[in-house]
Amino acid sequence: MKKRIYLVLFMLVAMAGGYCLAQESKPVIEDFKPSTLNQPGKEYPMVNSQGYARFKIEAPQAQSVVVSLGLGGARGGTQLSKGADGTWMGTTAGPMDEGFHYYHLTIDGGVFNDPGALNFYGSTRWESGIEIPAHDQDFYALKDVPHGHVQQILFPSKSTGTSRRAFVYTPPCYSNDSKTHYPVLYLQHGWGEDETAWTNQGHANLIMDNLLAEGKIKPFIIVMTYGMTNEVRFGGMASFKIEPFQTVLIDELIPYVDAHFRTLADQPHRAMAGLSMGGMETHTITLNNPDVFSHYALLSGGTYKPEEIKDPSKVKLIFTSCGSKERPEGVLKSTEVLKAAGFNAVSYVSENTAHEFQTWRRSLKELAPLLFIDNKTK
Amino acid sequence: MKKRIYLVLFMLVAMAGGYCLAQESKPVIEDFKPSTLNQPGKEYPMVNSQGYARFKIEAPQAQSVVVSLGLGGARGGTQLSKGADGTWMGTTAGPMDEGFHYYHLTIDGGVFNDPGALNFYGSTRWESGIEIPAHDQDFYALKDVPHGHVQQILFPSKSTGTSRRAFVYTPPCYSNDSKTHYPVLYLQHGWGEDETAWTNQGHANLIMDNLLAEGKIKPFIIVMTYGMTNEVRFGGMASFKIEPFQTVLIDELIPYVDAHFRTLADQPHRAMAGLSMGGMETHTITLNNPDVFSHYALLSGGTYKPEEIKDPSKVKLIFTSCGSKERPEGVLKSTEVLKAAGFNAVSYVSENTAHEFQTWRRSLKELAPLLFIDNKTK
Numbered sequence: 205m206k207k208r209i210y211l212v213l214f215m216l217v218a219m220a221g222g223y224c225l226a227q228e229s230k231p232v233i234e235d236f237k238p239s240t241l242n243q244p245g246k247e248y249p250m251v252n253s254q255g256y257a258r259f260k261i262e263a264p265q266a267q268s269v270v271v272s273l274g275l276g277g278a279r280g281g282t283q284l285s286k287g288a289d290g291t292w293m294g295t296t297a298g299p300m301d302e303g304f305h306y307y308h309l310t311i312d313g314g315v316f317n318d319p320g321a322l323n324f325y326g327s328t329r330w331e332s333g334i335e336i337p338a339h340d341q342d343f344y345a346l347k348d349v350p351h352g353h354v355q356q357i358l359f360p361s362k363s364t365g366t367s368r369r370a371f372v373y374t375p376p377c378y379s380n381d382s383k384t385h386y387p388v389l390y391l392q393h394g395w396g397e398d399e400t401a402w403t404n405q406g407h408a409n410l411i412m413d414n415l416l417a418e419g420k421i422k423p424f425i426i427v428m429t430y431g432m433t434n435e436v437r438f439g440g441m442a443s444f445k446i447e448p449f450q451t452v453l454i455d456e457l458i459p460y461v462d463a464h465f466r467t468l469a470d471q472p473h474r475a476m477a478g479l480s481m482g483g484m485e486t487h488t489i490t491l492n493n494p495d496v497f498s499h500y501a502l503l504s505g506g507t508y509k510p511e512e513i514k515d516p517s518k519v520k521l522i523f524t525s526c527g528s529k530e531r532p533e534g535v536l537k538s539t540e541v542l543k544a545a546g547f548n549a550v551s552y553v554s555e556n557t558a559h560e561f562q563t564w565r566r567s568l569k570e571l572a573p574l575l576f577i578d579n580k581t582k
Numbered sequence: 583m584k585k586r587i588y589l590v591l592f593m594l595v596a597m598a599g600g601y602c603l604a605q606e607s608k609p610v611i612e613d614f615k616p617s618t619l620n621q622p623g624k625e626y627p628m629v630n631s632q633g634y635a636r637f638k639i640e641a642p643q644a645q646s647v648v649v650s651l652g653l654g655g656a657r658g659g660t661q662l663s664k665g666a667d668g669t670w671m672g673t674t675a676g677p678m679d680e681g682f683h684y685y686h687l688t689i690d691g692g693v694f695n696d697p698g699a700l701n702f703y704g705s706t707r708w709e710s711g712i713e714i715p716a717h718d719q720d721f722y723a724l725k726d727v728p729h730g731h732v733q734q735i736l737f738p739s740k741s742t743g744t745s746r747r748a749f750v751y752t753p754p755c756y757s758n759d760s761k762t763h764y765p766v767l768y769l770q771h772g773w774g775e776d777e778t779a780w781t782n783q784g785h786a787n788l789i790m791d792n793l794l795a796e797g798k799i800k801p802f803i804i805v806m807t808y809g810m811t812n813e814v815r816f817g818g819m820a821s822f823k824i825e826p827f828q829t830v831l832i833d834e835l836i837p838y839v840d841a842h843f844r845t846l847a848d849q850p851h852r853a854m855a856g857l858s859m860g861g862m863e864t865h866t867i868t869l870n871n872p873d874v875f876s877h878y879a880l881l882s883g884g885t886y887k888p889e890e891i892k893d894p895s896k897v898k899l900i901f902t903s904c905g906s907k908e909r910p911e912g913v914l915k916s917t918e919v920l921k922a923a924g925f926n927a928v929s930y931v932s933e934n935t936a937h938e939f940q941t942w943r944r945s946l947k948e949l950a951p952l953l954f955i956d957n958k959t960k
Contacts (some may be wrong), residue, residue, distance in 0.1 A: 243707055263692030267643050290691070309694075313668070314641030316687075316694040323701055323708060329621055330701060346745055351736035353750075353842075358729035367724055372731075379842040382760035403734075464731075464757040 255299030264290030302338035303562025350376035392482030475499030507538035633677030642668030680716035681940025727795035728754035765851035770860030853877030885916035888923035
């Protein structure tokens with residue numbers, strides 16, 4: 205029952221889209237530039253240095269064009285206005301939170317994507333995405349450093365009767381020798397997203413490349429797969445069960461990864477983390493499988509209680525995080541309780557972000573240096 | 583000058599989208615099913631066993647919704663009609679060619695994608711895609727066979743001042759041992775497409791997996807990168823030059839691939855192929871670099887003349903193909919001329935297809951068994 209409430213919460217928050225409030229009524233600075241997530245060569249949507257977003261849509265005979273972003277003054281979105289040249293334009297009523305936001309257009313009552321923006325899988329569909337430049341964007345920037353590879357694998361899954369897709373990040377050093385074996389982090393997306401989210405929206409590969417180039421972490425492999433294996437996918441919340449995904453992950457994906465990559469294939473060198481609904485999955489699956497994972501991380505995805513953990517000696521790390529605009533009290537309190545019970549527990553709160561990807565990008569950056577630190581690569 | 587004419591031709595054909603003619607006026611059979619390229623859980627667009635496509639778009643207050651597919655009776659596309667429930671529906675006037683087609687919607691004068699379909703990069707934008715089931719679709723189907731991996735790499739490019747993306751297909755056996763080295767095919771997309779085309783639209787990885795499972799080819803690596811490095815990208819055809827891309831490919835990508843993958847890093851074990859504009863690039867780059875590539879392939883992308891090739895002893899294979907709805911005479915004739923001049927030349931004509939991906943999927947299937955056959959993997 206508790207699981208269902210979690211899920212409904214995650215869905216509602218995930219579907220709310222870009223969260224913003226027009227807290228200040230400073231004049232809008234006219235330094236708008238194309239969003240970094242625009243399709244090649246596209247000028248709009250644009251963003252300015254304050255975090256406002258501006259949209260421009262061509263649909264000369266349309267009656268109404270609304271962008272799903274920009275609460276505050278224009279609650280429910282940003283209504284665009286038709287100009288003399290037949291294009292529809294508008295600016296959010298206030299600055300948006302830093303980082304990535306999903307959005308879509310409603311044109312004459314129908315839901316479409318912005319032809320100017322790239323698409324990202326969220327809310328069980330490919331949606332438009334926009335990037336509000338963050339003050340700390342450097343940690344996920346594409347830099348002139350050695351880059352790891354992101355491999356699409358198709359692994360056999362008897363339980364679902366098909367070949368399933370996952371993405372595997374291997375660190376830059378992985379292809380330079382043929383002997384070293386590495387620990388593995390299994391990293392899950394949130395409700396309505398899929399296995400593309402952590403690299404497309406999250407820049408997980410660039411975060412890792414940059415941390416490695418700075419010598420801040422030890423190299424490890426990351427595996428990302430699809431976590432919504434049953435009816436929950438399209439809204440059938442009541443039927444959500446962990447078993448179908450747990451079977452795919454534990455009995456099918458992990459053995460495939462261990463057979464096809466140079467992994468350290470044991471519990472001390474395996475971590476699981478997930479955001480939002482992926483955190484709920486991580487919570488359940490790690491507790492069900494104490495001999496599979498040693499490092500646990502929930503990003504805006506709930507908390508652990510000491511009494512849930514049967515054999516504390518097997519747990520190396522419990523990491524819990526969320527945005528400051530979520531409810532950080534729960535995260536902070538539960539971490540204190542875990543610490544008092546003797547666990548290596550760490551909490552992180554992302555400043556001025558909500559239930560969105562900037563929170564999770566930062567969380568991965570904070571989590572990575574804590575993983576596998578007492579291990580040595582073979 | 584000749585290059586420019588080629589390019590303009592490729593652009594026009596590429597932009598024409600799904601080519602079809604209502605040759606027969608048989609009654610439409612009501613066995614429509616969701617296209618296999620729909621977004622998860624989406625019912626429309628649908629296709630039937632005859633190759634008709636049916637569309638359904640929600641936009642209750644719109645004045646006009648047109649789908650860019652379906653020549654013949656409804657020249658210029660398929661005009662949808664508004665039903666009593668406010669949704670717009672329509673069926674192509676005739677059957678479409680087998681295979682993959684790009685398309686888009688025009689809603690009240692604006693160009694948008696179909697929310698039901700997945701998007702594919704073509705015509706320098708992410709467009710909707712639809713799949714008309716082909717009689718020979720089995721060769722690119724996802725089957726229960728060992729699957730190779732498709733790796734996204736980011737390789738340093740001094741000439742363009744950034745890290746550039748490529749995708750690398752490694753055969754299933756690649757990750758099973760750490761010693762074998764493999765030949766490499768460099769495979770280029772067409773005008774307006776990018777490095778995602780050959781796996782997304784072309785299913786190049788599945789074609790390889792299936793051919794390998796059937797023992798019809800020897801394993802090799804495929805590398806796919808972006809071939810429109812200068813102004814040609816957004817229509818500046820007059821300024822097209824081969825040098826920027828040639829530098830990226832020859833001086834930057836190939837050395838990176840040879841350093842990070844177990845390749846056979848010499849001319850006899852290197853092939854180049856391209857479709858449409860990528861064929862033009864292949865033609866120029868192979869002739870400019872006789873010591874880099876030994877196997878050449880142009881898919882709907884022009885032909886070779888014997889007198890263009892300075893040292894025939896260095897060329898192991900010349901493969902030329904196109905669809906039967908293009909102009910196969912040129913392909914067939916040039917192959918005869920090459921054969922008469924002593925070259926190992928092979929032509930292939932794809933039946934009942936035009937300048938579209940079904941032609942190129944089939945061409946890859948025909949080309950692969952001819953590559954590197956007199957070589958032994960190390």
